Amino acid sequence: MSNLATNPPTALDVAAQTLREAKAAEMEANTTRVAAEQALIDLIGDLKDEGTTKAETAYFKVQVMSKLNRTIADDAALVASLPEAVATRLVRYKAALDLKELRHLQTSEPELYAQAAQFITSRPAKPSVKLELI
Numbered sequence: 001m002s003n004l005a006t007n008p009p010t011a012l013d014v015a016a017q018t019l020r021e022a023k024a025a026e027m028e029a030n031t032t033r034v035a036a037e038q039a040l041i042d043l044i045g046d047l048k049d050e051g052t053t054k055a056e057t058a059y060f061k062v063q064v065m066s067k068l069n070r071t072i073a074d075d076a077a078l079v080a081s082l083p084e085a086v087a088t089r090l091v092r093y094k095a096a097l098d099l100k101e102l103r104h105l106q107t108s109e110p111e112l113y114a115q116a117a118q119f120i121t122s123r124p125a126k127p128s129v130k131l132e133l134i
Contacts, residue, residue, distance in 0.1 A: 020133070040064070 009017070040062055047053045047066050055062045072078055072091065079087040097120065105113040 041047065041064055044053055044055045044062065044064055047064055050067055051065075053064045053066065055064075079091055082090065102113070102116070102120075105116060
């Protein structure tokens with residue numbers, strides 16, 4: 001006797017299976033897209049390190065945008081080695097919220113949390129779903 005005969009799928013089982021199938025199709029489509037992009041890049045060839053390389057056929061205009069991602073290995077050393085006026089223009093600092101500290105304030109120091117919360121915008125993130133086939 002099969003498991004389906006004794007335990008027919010529930011609506012949750014059907015929805016979970018639909019998600020599994022959609023994720024598999026998405027992965028396959030992504031792999032196909034990446035391969036198609038690489039084929040175009042290979043056919044155009046000789047890309048600029050940065051900027052746009054263009055090609056045109058009777059049917060398509062193709063643009064390949066290239067860029068270099070740059071990071072600073074040790075920003076303190078870089079800033080110290082340059083004149084201050086140059087360093088402040090070259091290296092930007094972005095405020096980042098420390099969630100662990102924020103949660104600590106929320107539970108341990110509610111007055112300070114209330115003061116800080118005035119400057120914090122919270123928006124719900126997209127929920128994530130994890131499936132495991134049993």
